[in-house]
Amino acid sequence: METTVNTTTEGRPDFISIRDFSFFYGKKQALFDISLDIPERQVTAFIGPSGCGKSTLLRNLNRMNDLIDGIRHSGDIVVNGRSIYDPHIEVISLRKRVGMVFQKSNPFPKSIYENVVYPLRVSGQNKKSVLDETVERSLQGAALWDEVKDRLHESGLSLSGGQMQRLCIARAIANRPEILLMDEPCSALDPIATVKVEELIRELKQEFTIVIVTHNMQQATRCSDRTAFFYLGKLVEFDETPKIFSNPAQKQTEDYITGRFG
Amino acid sequence: MRDSDTKDLELTRTLAAPGEPFVWLTAMGLALGLIMVVGLLGVIVANGLPVFWPSKIVEVHLKPGVKNPLPNSGDTLTGELVQTREKRIPVLSATGDKIEDQTEIQIFVGNKDVNGSGFAFLNNTDIASLSEPRGIYRLERMEYGIAFAYPKSLQLADGTSVPANSPAFTQTLARLDAESAARRSEIEKIEKHDIGAINSRITQLRAKGKGSPESLKEIAALDADYQLLAAKARELRAIQAAAALIYTTPNGIERRLPVGELVAFNLPNTLDFTQKLGLFFHNIWNFLSLDPREANTEGGIFPAIFGTFVMTLLMSLAVVPFGVVAAIYLREYARQGLAVRAVRIAVNNLAGVPSIVFGVFGLGFFVYFVGASIDSTFFGEYLPTPTFGTGGILWAAATLALMTVPVVIVATEEALAAVPRGMREGSLSCGASKWQTIQRIILPASLPGILTGLILAMARGAGEVAPLMLVGVVKLAPSLPIDGAFPFVHLERKFMHLGFHIYDLGFQSPDSEAAKPMVFATTLLLILLVVVLNLAAILIREKLRKRYATGAF
Numbered sequence: 001m002e003t004t005v006n007t008t009t010e011g012r013p014d015f016i017s018i019r020d021f022s023f024f025y026g027k028k029q030a031l032f033d034i035s036l037d038i039p040e041r042q043v044t045a046f047i048g049p050s051g052c053g054k055s056t057l058l059r060n061l062n063r064m065n066d067l068i069d070g071i072r073h074s075g076d077i078v079v080n081g082r083s084i085y086d087p088h089i090e091v092i093s094l095r096k097r098v099g100m101v102f103q104k105s106n107p108f109p110k111s112i113y114e115n116v117v118y119p120l121r122v123s124g125q126n127k128k129s130v131l132d133e134t135v136e137r138s139l140q141g142a143a144l145w146d147e148v149k150d151r152l153h154e155s156g157l158s159l160s161g162g163q164m165q166r167l168c169i170a171r172a173i174a175n176r177p178e179i180l181l182m183d184e185p186c187s188a189l190d191p192i193a194t195v196k197v198e199e200l201i202r203e204l205k206q207e208f209t210i211v212i213v214t215h216n217m218q219q220a221t222r223c224s225d226r227t228a229f230f231y232l233g234k235l236v237e238f239d240e241t242p243k244i245f246s247n248p249a250q251k252q253t254e255d256y257i258t259g260r261f262g
Numbered sequence: 263m264r265d266s267d268t269k270d271l272e273l274t275r276t277l278a279a280p281g282e283p284f285v286w287l288t289a290m291g292l293a294l295g296l297i298m299v300v301g302l303l304g305v306i307v308a309n310g311l312p313v314f315w316p317s318k319i320v321e322v323h324l325k326p327g328v329k330n331p332l333p334n335s336g337d338t339l340t341g342e343l344v345q346t347r348e349k350r351i352p353v354l355s356a357t358g359d360k361i362e363d364q365t366e367i368q369i370f371v372g373n374k375d376v377n378g379s380g381f382a383f384l385n386n387t388d389i390a391s392l393s394e395p396r397g398i399y400r401l402e403r404m405e406y407g408i409a410f411a412y413p414k415s416l417q418l419a420d421g422t423s424v425p426a427n428s429p430a431f432t433q434t435l436a437r438l439d440a441e442s443a444a445r446r447s448e449i450e451k452i453e454k455h456d457i458g459a460i461n462s463r464i465t466q467l468r469a470k471g472k473g474s475p476e477s478l479k480e481i482a483a484l485d486a487d488y489q490l491l492a493a494k495a496r497e498l499r500a501i502q503a504a505a506a507l508i509y510t511t512p513n514g515i516e517r518r519l520p521v522g523e524l525v526a527f528n529l530p531n532t533l534d535f536t537q538k539l540g541l542f543f544h545n546i547w548n549f550l551s552l553d554p555r556e557a558n559t560e561g562g563i564f565p566a567i568f569g570t571f572v573m574t575l576l577m578s579l580a581v582v583p584f585g586v587v588a589a590i591y592l593r594e595y596a597r598q599g600l601a602v603r604a605v606r607i608a609v610n611n612l613a614g615v616p617s618i619v620f621g622v623f624g625l626g627f628f629v630y631f632v633g634a635s636i637d638s639t640f641f642g643e644y645l646p647t648p649t650f651g652t653g654g655i656l657w658a659a660a661t662l663a664l665m666t667v668p669v670v671i672v673a674t675e676e677a678l679a680a681v682p683r684g685m686r687e688g689s690l691s692c693g694a695s696k697w698q699t700i701q702r703i704i705l706p707a708s709l710p711g712i713l714t715g716l717i718l719a720m721a722r723g724a725g726e727v728a729p730l731m732l733v734g735v736v737k738l739a740p741s742l743p744i745d746g747a748f749p750f751v752h753l754e755r756k757f758m759h760l761g762f763h764i765y766d767l768g769f770q771s772p773d774s775e776a777a778k779p780m781v782f783a784t785t786l787l788l789i790l791l792v793v794v795l796n797l798a799a800i801l802i803r804e805k806l807r808k809r810y811a812t813g814a815f
Contacts, residue, residue, distance in 0.1 A: 064687060092694075107688075108689070108703055118689070119694075122689075122702070
C-alpha cells in the first residue's frame with residue numbers, strides 16, 4: 001500500500017480522477033462521458049434520482065461491475081495516478097485498496113471477529129497478534145467496539161441492523177484501504193443508527209477518501225464536502241456541498257434538491 | 263320474488279366459493295399418497311415383526327378318513343399355524359359344475375429331515391380338534407431348520423445319559439447348548455480368521471516368492487501351523503458331536519441330534535408373556551447380529567446390513583466431492599450460455615437413465631477396464647485370479663455414485679444459487695479472489711443444500727439392486743468388506759446387500775414359503791436403514807443451518 005506524504009491537511013485534489021467515462025450494460029448506456037475529480041481525504045456524495053447511474057459509477061471505482069456479463073466501458077478511472085483498468089493491476093489488489101460498504105448490510109455467517117479479519121485472512125495474514133489488533137482498531141474505528149467487545153465470538157448475524165452495518169464498515173476498513181465506497185449505507189437503518197453512521201463518516205474522512213451514494217439530501221449536506229448530482233447517466237453538477245445546496249448553477253439540480261422531482 | 267333472489271345469490275356463492283373444491287382435490291391427492299405409504303409400511307411391519315414373536319405349537323387332530331399330508335403320522339399333525347386363506351375349487355354335483363369356497367390352513371410342521379417339506383396345508387373342514395401339547399420342544403438346528411420334538415434323553419460325552427423326565431434335564435441341556443455355542447464360535451474363529459490369514463499369506467508367497475527357497479521355507483512353516491490349527495478344529499468338532507439329544511418327532515420317529523448342531527431350544531407352549539417378550543427381542547437381536555444359515559433362510563442378516571451400510575457410505579464419499587465440484591464449475595465459473603444449458607439438461611436426463619444401464623456401464627468400465635488395469639499393474643502376480651478386475655464393493659459404490667451424481671449436482675447448484683448476492687459482493691470487495699469467496703463464504707453457506715442432495719442420493723442409492731447384481735453383490739459373502747485382517751478395509755471384496763437379499767430370498771430361495779417372513783423382516787430393515795442414514799444427514803444439516811443461517815434478510 002502506498003502512502004502519500006502530505007504536509008497540508010488538504011490531500012491530493014484529484015486522488016480519484018474519472019476521465020470521459022462511459023459505461024454500458026449490454027446495449028444500454030448507463031453513464032455518459034463523466035469527468036470528475038474526487039479529492040483525497042474528503043467525503044464526496046453522489047446524489048440523483050433512482051437509475052441515474054450514481055451506484056453504477058461507484059461500483060466501477062472498485063470494478064465490482066466486472067461480475068456482470070456483457071458490460072463495456074470507455075474513458076478511464078485513475079486512482080492516485082494509476083488507471084484501475086491498467087492490465088498490470090490485478091483487480092484483487094485494487095479491491096484491497098478500496099473498501100466498500102453496501103446498501104444492505106452483508107455480514108458473513110461467521111463470528112464478529114472473523115467478519116472483521118476476513119480481508120486480512122484472504123490476504124494470507126493469520127498472525128493472531130495482528131488480527132487481534134486489527135479487530136480492536138477496526139471496531140473502534142466503526143464505533144462498535146464498546147458494544148461487542150465482550151462477544152466477539154458470537155455470530156455477526158446476531159447483531160441489530162445498525163450494528164451489522166457498522167460491522168460491515170469495520171470490515172471494510174480492516175485492511176486500511178485508501179478509499180471507502182459507501183452505497184446508500186443508511187437506507188436500511190433507523191434514524192438513531194443513521195446518526196451514528198454519519199458521525200462515523202465524518203471521523204473516517206481523517207483517514208480515508210470517502211465516496212458515498214445517498215438518496216437522502218440532508219445526509220449529503222450533513223456529512224459530505226463535495227456533492228455530484230447525476231441525472232439520466234450524466235453528471236449535471238459537481239461542486240462544494242454548501243454551494244450545490246444553497247446556490248446550484250443548474251436548474252435541474254435546484255429542482256431535484258427542492259423536491260420538485262425525483 | 264325477493265326470496266328466489268336470495269336463493270340464487272346463495273347458490274352462486276356456494277358454487278363460486280373461493281376454490282373450495284380445489285382444496286379438497288389437492289388434499290385428496292396428499293391423503294392418497296399418505297394412505298399408500300402408511301399402508302405399505304403397515305403391511306411390511308405387520309408381516310415382518312410377527313416373525314420374531316414365538317407362536318404356539320398346536321396338535322391338529324384330523325377327522326377319520328381324511329388323508330394326512332404328512333407320511334406315517336396317523337390322524338394327527340403338529341406345528342405352528344401360519345395363515346388361513348380362502349381357496350376356490352370346482353365341485354362336481356348333481357346339478358353340474360359349480361364353484362365352492364373352502365378355507366385352507368397353512369401349518370408349519372418343521373422337521374424337514376423327517377417330513378420332507380416344512381409346510382402342510384389342510385382344509386378347515388377336515389379338522390376334528392386342536393390341542394396344545396405342553397411338553398413339546400422347539401429346537402433350532404444348524405441344518406434342516408426347526409424341529410418340533412419330544413425329548414427322550416441326553417447322551418453325555420462320558421457315556422452316561424440324563425432322561426428327559428429327570429429334574430436336571432433342562433439345566434444340563436442349557437449348559438451343553440451354551441458350551442457348544444462357545445465351541446462353535448471358536449471353530450469359526452480358527453477356520454475363518456486364523457486359517458484364512460494363513461491361506462492368504464500362502465497365496466501371496468506363492469505368487470510373489472516365485473518358488474524362491476525363502477518363500478518355500480515360509481510356506482512350509484505356515485503349512486505346519488495350518489496342520490496344527492486344522493487338528494484343533496477337528497478335535498473341537500469331535501467334541502461337538504460327542505454329546506447328543508435323543509428325541510422323538512411328533513409322528514414317533516426317534517432322532518439323535520448332536521449338541522453341536524443345536525442352536526437354541528424352548529418350550530413355546532409353556533412360555534408366559536414376559537418370556538415371550540424376552541424371546542421376541544432375543545430373536546430380533548439374533549436376526550440383526552448373526553450370519554445367515556441354510557441358503558439365507560435361517561439365521562441373521564448382519565453381513566447384508568453391514569454391506570449395505572458400507573456401500574452407501576462409500577457411495578456418499580464418492581458422490582459428494584464429484585457432484586459439488588461439477589456444480590461449482592457449472593454455477594460459478596462456466597459462462598451461462600447455450601452450452602451450459604445443454605449440459606444441465608443432459609445432467610438432469612442422466613437421472614432418468616434406467617439403473618441397470620449404469621450397472622452395465624459399471625461392469626464394462628469400472629470392472630473390466632479400470633479394475634483389470636489395476637490388476638495388471640499392481641496385482642500381476644495373482645493373475646489370472648482377478649483382484650479388482652471383478653465385481654466388488656468399491657465398483658458397486660462407484661457405479662451408484664455415478665447414478666446419483668445428477669441429484670447432487672442439481673441440489674448443489676440450487677444451493678449455490680441461493681447464496682445471497684450481497685454475500686459474494688461483500689467477500690469480493692474485501693479483496694478475496696473468486697476461489698476464496700467460493701471456499702470461505704459460498705460453500706459453507708450452501709452446505710445444508712448440498713446435504714439435502716446427499717440425502718436424496720442416499721435414499722436412491724441404498725435401495726438400488728439391479729446395477730449391483732452386475733458389479734459385486736453376492737448371495738453369500740464369505741467375509742465382510744471391513745474386518746480385522748490387514749489392511750482392514752477390503753474394497754475389492756464382494757458383499758451382501760439388503761435389497762439383493764430380499765430378491766434372493768423371495769425369488770431365488772429353494773424354499774420360498776419358509777423365506778417369506780424373512781423377506782418382510784429384511785424389507786423392514788432396509789427401510790429402517792435408509793431412514794437412519796437420512797436422519798443422520800438431516801441432523802447434520804440442521805446443525806449447519808443454525809451455524810450458517812444467512813441472517814435476517
